[in-house]
Amino acid sequence: MRNWIKGLTMGAAAAAAIATAAWAADFPDRPIGVAVSYGAGGATDFQARIVTMVAGNEEYFGQPMYIVNKPGAGGRVGWNWFANEADADGYMMSAYNVPHFIAQSIKGGVSYSADSFEPVANWGADPAVIVVGNDSEFNTIGDMVDFAKENPGKVTLSGAGLFVGHHIAALQLEKETGAKFAYIPTKGGGAAAMKAVIAGDVMGGINNLSDAFRAREAGNVKILAVADLERNQEFLPDVPTLMEAGYDVDDASVNFRGLMVKKGTPQEVIDKLAAKAPEMFANDRVTKRMKAGGSPVRIMSREEVQAMWKKRQESLKELLAGL
Amino acid sequence: MEFLAYFGGVFEPLSLLLLIGGTVGGLILGATPGLSPTMAVALLIPFTFHLSPTQGLILLGAAYTSTVAGGAVSAILLKIPGAPANIATSLDGNAMAKNGEGARALHLSFLSSGIGGVTGVMLLIFLTPVLASWALEFGPSELFWISILGVTVIGSLDSKSFVKGLLSGCIGLWLSTIGYDDNLGVPRFIFSDSLTGGINIIAALIGLFAIPQVLDMFSKGRQSRDIEQIEVPKHPISKSVGELRRSGRALSIGTIIGSIIGLIPGVGGQIAGLVAYDQSRKFSSQREKFGTGHGEGVIAAESANNAMVGPSLVPLLTLSIPGSPTAAVLLGGLLIHGIFPGSDLFEKHPDVAWTFINSMLIGQILMVIFGIYTAAWAARIARAPMPIMAAAVMVLALFGSYSVQQSMGDVYIMLSLGIGMYFLEKFGFSAAPLVLGLILGPIAEANFIQGSLIANAQNGPFEYFMTGTLNVLLITLVVVSIAYSFWSNMIQGRTSTLAEEAG
Numbered sequence: 001m002r003n004w005i006k007g008l009t010m011g012a013a014a015a016a017a018i019a020t021a022a023w024a025a026d027f028p029d030r031p032i033g034v035a036v037s038y039g040a041g042g043a044t045d046f047q048a049r050i051v052t053m054v055a056g057n058e059e060y061f062g063q064p065m066y067i068v069n070k071p072g073a074g075g076r077v078g079w080n081w082f083a084n085e086a087d088a089d090g091y092m093m094s095a096y097n098v099p100h101f102i103a104q105s106i107k108g109g110v111s112y113s114a115d116s117f118e119p120v121a122n123w124g125a126d127p128a129v130i131v132v133g134n135d136s137e138f139n140t141i142g143d144m145v146d147f148a149k150e151n152p153g154k155v156t157l158s159g160a161g162l163f164v165g166h167h168i169a170a171l172q173l174e175k176e177t178g179a180k181f182a183y184i185p186t187k188g189g190g191a192a193a194m195k196a197v198i199a200g201d202v203m204g205g206i207n208n209l210s211d212a213f214r215a216r217e218a219g220n221v222k223i224l225a226v227a228d229l230e231r232n233q234e235f236l237p238d239v240p241t242l243m244e245a246g247y248d249v250d251d252a253s254v255n256f257r258g259l260m261v262k263k264g265t266p267q268e269v270i271d272k273l274a275a276k277a278p279e280m281f282a283n284d285r286v287t288k289r290m291k292a293g294g295s296p297v298r299i300m301s302r303e304e305v306q307a308m309w310k311k312r313q314e315s316l317k318e319l320l321a322g323l
Numbered sequence: 324m325e326f327l328a329y330f331g332g333v334f335e336p337l338s339l340l341l342l343i344g345g346t347v348g349g350l351i352l353g354a355t356p357g358l359s360p361t362m363a364v365a366l367l368i369p370f371t372f373h374l375s376p377t378q379g380l381i382l383l384g385a386a387y388t389s390t391v392a393g394g395a396v397s398a399i400l401l402k403i404p405g406a407p408a409n410i411a412t413s414l415d416g417n418a419m420a421k422n423g424e425g426a427r428a429l430h431l432s433f434l435s436s437g438i439g440g441v442t443g444v445m446l447l448i449f450l451t452p453v454l455a456s457w458a459l460e461f462g463p464s465e466l467f468w469i470s471i472l473g474v475t476v477i478g479s480l481d482s483k484s485f486v487k488g489l490l491s492g493c494i495g496l497w498l499s500t501i502g503y504d505d506n507l508g509v510p511r512f513i514f515s516d517s518l519t520g521g522i523n524i525i526a527a528l529i530g531l532f533a534i535p536q537v538l539d540m541f542s543k544g545r546q547s548r549d550i551e552q553i554e555v556p557k558h559p560i561s562k563s564v565g566e567l568r569r570s571g572r573a574l575s576i577g578t579i580i581g582s583i584i585g586l587i588p589g590v591g592g593q594i595a596g597l598v599a600y601d602q603s604r605k606f607s608s609q610r611e612k613f614g615t616g617h618g619e620g621v622i623a624a625e626s627a628n629n630a631m632v633g634p635s636l637v638p639l640l641t642l643s644i645p646g647s648p649t650a651a652v653l654l655g656g657l658l659i660h661g662i663f664p665g666s667d668l669f670e671k672h673p674d675v676a677w678t679f680i681n682s683m684l685i686g687q688i689l690m691v692i693f694g695i696y697t698a699a700w701a702a703r704i705a706r707a708p709m710p711i712m713a714a715a716v717m718v719l720a721l722f723g724s725y726s727v728q729q730s731m732g733d734v735y736i737m738l739s740l741g742i743g744m745y746f747l748e749k750f751g752f753s754a755a756p757l758v759l760g761l762i763l764g765p766i767a768e769a770n771f772i773q774g775s776l777i778a779n780a781q782n783g784p785f786e787y788f789m790t791g792t793l794n795v796l797l798i799t800l801v802v803v804s805i806a807y808s809f810w811s812n813m814i815q816g817r818t819s820t821l822a823e824e825a826g
Contacts, residue, residue: 039648039651040361040362040365040652042651042655045365045655046655046658046659049368049369050659053369053372068728068729069728070728070729070730071520071728072502072503072519072520072521073502073503073508073519073520073521074503074505074508076503076519076520077519077520080516080519081516081730084516107508109510111516153779153780154780154781155780156776156777156780156781161505161506161508162506162507162508163508182776182777182779182780184773184776184777185505185506185507185508185773186506186769186773187505187506187765187769187773188589191644191645191651191654192589194644195459195588195638195642195644196462196463198459198642198644199459199460199461199462200459200462201462201463201777202777214643214658214663214665215643215665217663217665218642218643218663218664218665218666218667219665219666219667220642220643220665220666289372289659292658292659292660292661293655293658293659293661294658294663
């Protein structure tokens with residue numbers, strides 16, 4: 001019995017050694033996990049499932065990708081888990097949300113920072129937009145800012161939580177205009193924040209472009225401005241950017257979503273993932289489903305994401321310094 | 324009556340197959356501890372990629388309705404509520420199963436689920452426009468008062484002693500503060516990484532209900548080899564139908580409360596069963612029988628949690644606002660097929676919308692049929708020898724709590740809460756009020772903070788929380804509920820003292 005166990009252990013050790021050597025060459029030889037730091041059915045989860053659905057095709061990875069949900073504390077639970085417990089072998093990736101995880105790491109209390117992870121590629125960008133109820137007296141972003149300047153702290157704006165894109169956009173707008181808003185973080189994400197706007201619990205809100213687009217289609221809200229560098233031609237060609245409206249607010253609040261691996265993952269594995277992932281995101285079936293779901297696609301290579309992370313890190317540090 | 328025109332779609336061969344598959348699969352998933360309706364629906368969404376929108380929604384609708392009912396199976400037979408919706412079912416249902424009346428409990432549970440469920444879907448069909456605007460009336464201040472109303476139920480729920488009920492409720496409220504607070508992101512009581520996300524409600528449910536039971540079985544296990552072998556007599560379905568007809572009051576209280584609570588976004592089905600259970604006990608003439616295996620308890624709880632299914636979709640289908648976690652997942656399922664719910668959903672995609680609703684209607688009926696068919700042999704589980712039963716429950720508890728989010732942390736939380744609960748039960752505390760505290764704490768807190776933030780930007784908290792018709796109505800209900808609890812507690816105290824004096 002004992003010999004048998006010994007043999008088995010030795011065999012396993014030998015197999016592990018061989019596997020390590022052959023690793024990078026046949027990566028991936030088994031399914032790849034994608035940890036999503038938000039609950040099943042949320043926007044990040046929903047999009048992650050779509051963009052990974054063709055991973056098993058031979059022209060991409062030849063192995064399927066599966067989603068593991070690790071929700072809680074605005075994403076902190078999932079990214080903490082990924083930073084502390086996942087293996088740095090490329091078989092467990094994580095979906096990132098920028099600016100969320102970078103802003104959280106700047107505020108502290110978590111075991112990760114932008115340096116703990118290596119980006120693979122970006123699949124989507126959901127800009128923050130400013131919405132008001134359909135019967136609101138505000139018709140332009142100017143109306144709202146002017147009212148807020150005359151009545152400091154009286155304009156209530158709902159958003160999906162603290163240190164998410166919505167909050168960042170509110171901070172940027174306050175900083176630029178000198179007006180004071182009452183930012184109301186809601187529990188339950190963008191959907192709950194949108195409900196507060198439609199029901200009239202708050203005077204306005206900052207929300208995801210995709211959700212706001214649907215709410216406007218349903219006749220429930222007006223969209224005053226989009227916090228991005230360019231208008232969104234696909235869904236909201238008629239809505240001006242904050243820049244166009246005369247406020248110097250850049251795209252620091254845009255919610256970028258993509259895939260990342262842990263620092264320490266073999267370079268060959270990262271290269272392979274980074275080469276194939278953008279092609280996978282550009283697959284016809286993927287983009288069609290994304291468009292049907294009202295989710296704006298923005299594919300960026302690993303190098304572009306690295307530059308974007310770096311830029312966000314700097315601008316967020318500056319913005320959050322005063323808090 | 325437009326919906327009648329779309330019944331054809333439900334009975335196409337493939338659709339019907341999906342409907343049956345979704346119902347049976349949903350019953351099995353629902354009966355597995357740890358797999359909540361939300362997870363079951365989320366797991367099925369990838370399958371709908373390959374189906375047409377209508378067929379995809381038929382599958383999701385059938386699975387949603389039957390997982391809610393399926394959760395009753397494990398609640399009754401094993402005392403592990405599959406989801407928060409089934410907590411109240413376990414109170415009387417498990418007592419019945421232990422008395423050898425598992426089949427009766429399962430019959431009652433599926434029949435009342437069916438009746439509640441069909442009523443709820445009917446409300447969805449006929450009253451959607453009216454109900455939609457009503458659902459929006461509930462802002463932070465109203466939701467705060469609703470959760471306080473729920474808290475007033477805590478003292479009287481499944482507990483011999485009012486004070487002990489309140490105390491275990493407080494423990495639950497405290498446990499609910501662990502983790503990052505949702506509004507302001509402040510970390511609280513995070514002593515270990517597994518607590519960062521707070522206590523997962525499903526893991527807590529499994530631990531609090533299953534583990535004390537397992538420990539109890541183990542502690543008895545070696546004393547005698549031929550411990551009571553429960554007889555499971557066959558229970559004719561006609562008898563159950565008869566009992567259901569006599570329990571009209573519990574059935575209607577359950578259905579009405581379930582429909583109303585289901586409609587309110589953000590509260591959802593988690594507390595519908597418990598509130599209905601409590602109310603039907605308060606109105607029952609056989610109040611003392613509740614908790615000992617009384618049919619009315621199961622009927623009220625199960626009719627409520629299935630009645631909530633239909634109305635909980637009203638805000639989603641008309642306003643594109645998901646009112647519950649499951650509705651949020653269903654929204655994903657709709658979007659993936661390019662269907663945007665909204666006020667014009669029924670004009671733009673009547674075929675999809677009505678077929679979906681009709682499939683839930685037929686799904687309810689199929690669920691009753693398959694549920695009752697399996698009840699007879701499922702009830703035999705109660706006859707399993709105690710050591711085997713204890714081991715099986717333990718395995719299910721570990722598997723269930725791990726599978727919620729593939730996390731060992733949840734398993735440790737489940738075990739520690741369970742062991743703690745074992746000792747608390749020894750001192751006469753019970754798990755149901757504790758869980759209710761755990762569920763209501765975050766709802767009350769988040770809405771209070773949100774309401775205060777809004778109130779400070781307006782005319783102050785007093786006006787925001789204390790004025791407005793709905794607020795005043797809810798405050799009145801809170802006061803009445805507290806007064807009633809005190810009053811009945813005093814009456815009870817007096818009668819028991821009298822009885823002692825007489826005896």
